[in-house]
Amino acid sequence: MKKVMLTGDRPTGKLHVGHYVGSLRRRVELQNTGDFDDIFIMIADAQALTDNADNPEKVRQNIVEVALDYLACGLDPEKSTLFIQSQVPELCELSFYYMNLVTVSRLQRNPTVKAEIQMRNFEASIPVGFFTYPISQAADITAFKATTVPVGEDQMPMLEQTKEIVHKFNSVYGETLVDPKILLPENEACMRLPGIDGKAKMSKSLNNCIYLSEEPEEIKKKVFSMFTDPMHIRIEDPGKLEGNTVFTYLDAFCRPEYFPEFLPEYANLDELKEHYKRGGLGDMKVKRFLNSVLQAELEPIRTRRKEFQKDIPAVYEILKKGSEKAEAVAAETLREVKAAMKINYFDDMALIKEQSEKFAE
Ligand code: ATP
Numbered sequence: 121m122k123k124v125m126l127t128g129d130r131p132t133g134k135l136h137v138g139h140y141v142g143s144l145r146r147r148v149e150l151q152n153t154g155d156f157d158d159i160f161i162m163i164a165d166a167q168a169l170t171d172n173a174d175n176p177e178k179v180r181q182n183i184v185e186v187a188l189d190y191l192a193c194g195l196d197p198e199k200s201t202l203f204i205q206s207q208v209p210e211l212c213e214l215s216f217y218y219m220n221l222v223t224v225s226r227l228q229r230n231p232t233v234k235a236e237i238q239m240r241n242f243e244a245s246i247p248v249g250f251f252t253y254p255i256s257q258a259a260d261i262t263a264f265k266a267t268t269v270p271v272g273e274d275q276m277p278m279l280e281q282t283k284e285i286v287h288k289f290n291s292v293y294g295e296t297l298v299d300p301k302i303l304l305p306e307n308e309a310c311m312r313l314p315g316i317d318g319k320a321k322m323s324k325s326l327n328n329c330i331y332l333s334e335e336p337e338e339i340k341k342k343v344f345s346m347f348t349d350p351m352h353i354r355i356e357d358p359g360k361l362e363g364n365t366v367f368t369y370l371d372a373f374c375r376p377e378y379f380p381e382f383l384p385e386y387a388n389l390d391e392l393k394e395h396y397k398r399g400g401l402g403d404m405k406v407k408r409f410l411n412s413v414l415q416a417e418l419e420p421i422r423t424r425r426k427e428f429q430k431d432i433p434a435v436y437e438i439l440k441k442g443s444e445k446a447e448a449v450a451a452e453t454l455r456e457v458k459a460a461m462k463i464n465y466f467d468d469m470a471l472i473k474e475q476s477e478k479f480a481e
């Protein structure tokens with residue numbers, strides 16, 4: 121079986137470091153292994169419109185921002201197909217047929233959708249499109265016969281929903297769709313990176329982000345405003361690591377080589393953590409280290425982004441070509457789906473013959 125990766129992001133803002141550790145970094149690594157037959161990276165504008173219906177301009181503006189972030193992180197259009205969801209209308213058609221395989225109560229049980237409804241104050245008036253977006257995600261994944269979907273932890277319920285649709289479809293209509301596997305980050309801190317406020321996950325909608333394209337001064341300001349252990353008041357006080365955002369970020373971003381470079385008095389992160397827990401290590405010192413780490417991680421991304429920013433028409437051309445390729449692949453899957461569902465009347469010679477015989481006498 122072909123190995124196919126699919127994943128994407130909503131164009132509701134620039135991408136942030138949560139996206140990077142949750143999915144983007146992994147995508148680029150996987151892309152560069154050369155192990156995949158096909159890689160599809162989708163800018164999910166149609167999904168973004170499900171909770172931004174009154175603000176299409178926001179979605180429109182952020183398409184190119186997300187594309188620039190992709191290119192800056194090392195997604196390579198020669199190796200990965202970058203495309204825009206709305207430009208592949210087959211995805212809507214697939215969603216429409218999958219809707220028959222899912223119950224309202226099943227959608228209501230989706231914990232991510234539940235949390236997002238609350239976050240957006242949709243309780244009294246949930247747009248139908250928003251409520252059903254897990255079904256449209258199943259269409260996105262299955263249209264490309266994705267085998268691997270690298271995403272953050274919040275996407276687990278979506279993958280479960282997709283798998284259920286695949287199983288249901290295949291059992292009702294015959295083996296047609298491919299069962300995808302979720303690929304979560306290996307590191308706990310990366311599954312759901314908290315925001316700089318230490319609350320919830322970092323999310324464009326919550327205004328608690330460090331963006332990939334952020335300037336050095338801004339990164340520094342955000343790091344120094346970060347939440348630590350509120351009981352760690354004097355340097356000599358013992359500190360707590362649980363819920364300490366600065367250490368969570370170090371878990372997510374620190375590489376062994378950063379110690380000799382920026383903090384040579386410690387051999388590794390474990391030693392730093394031990395000292396913090398014991399007492400005698402101040403928050404400022406840890407924050408200064410985290411700032412150096414983040415600056416080192418983000419500097420090459422920011423520089424590459426500025427290069428791509430010089431030729432915006434070329435970025436749109438990449439997305440246009442990618443969308444054309446994606447549409448061709450999705451159209452083939454849709455043909456197979458319609459054949460399995462027996463709604464391919466005009467290519468079904470056996471049907472035409474059978475009906476002719478029925479009416480012959
Ligand atoms: P929005 O607030 O518009 O939903 P978002 O910040 O949640 O935006 P998405 O576009 O919904 O971003 O998510 C894109 C991908 O990034 C998904 O795979 C998601 O799991 C991952 N992701 C988003 N935020 C985080 C985070 N804080 N930690 C780890 N992964 C994340």
Ligand code: MG
Pocket residue numbers: 323
């Ligand atoms: Mg989200």
